[in-house]
Amino acid sequence: MATLAAAEEAEFGFVRDGVQVSDSLLSKTVSALEKAGYVEVRKGYVGKRPRTWLRLSNRGRAAFAAHVAALRTIADGALPPVSAE
Template identity: 75%
Template structure:
């Protein structure tokens, strides 16, 4: 919704609440795939790589790339191991990752307002 121009034709100043909320968006998890990954991990303690890949509907290489970025930010912990003789990778949302997701979602809610 755009505010009506003032009588002199000038538009009103941007919504300060919305602008300040945008500043709080986390650029690391704002990307749609990364946001989907952290949201999927928030619903569980730990998830196998393949389960996250299927839930987020991305390729192995795309998930690996995004998981690495999230791990570098400290938002996701990656654990490697074996099930029988097969190598497996598990992903877990860290406490800072949970905090970042909560803050990011709060900022989105502030931007969206009553939409």
């Protein structure tokens, strides 16, 4: 989700390499995220080679932003007070 949040659209291989997972694991994850309405999948060709592009849907972007905000709230509350010294 974080990789896709940083781009309008990303090629499957780029995402796979960036998060360092197998094709199979990424494919299963993308299928689950697509089913949840968080990721949109577009298939096509570059020359004669098939390619798959991924993008976050509006719903996916909103869910990711809410998740990051919740993590920031947790992190902010978990930090000890900063000393003025």
